[in-house]
Amino acid sequence: MSQPFTCPHCGSHDYSIVLTGCDVAGATLQEDFAWDPERGEYSSGGTAILSSESVENEAGRAVCQECEKDVSEAVAAYEEQQGSGCA
């Protein structure tokens, strides 16, 4: 059985991978806009890759969705653990 990733800061299992300066081939991107009546403008959550043929990236960063801290090292360790075989 696989275990979910757990944020070392807050214990959340949800995280996002932030890709910066990556080379994406054949990608489908989506950007959501939400109207913010207080600011009188649309706010965007940024562009999300829905699917892609390949993503070449060397500057990936993992961010916890709950506390928004950088969890890159924890995610890397988690993925390494998952890749080392299932018990």
Ligand SMILES: [Zn+2]
């Ligand atoms: Zn967290």
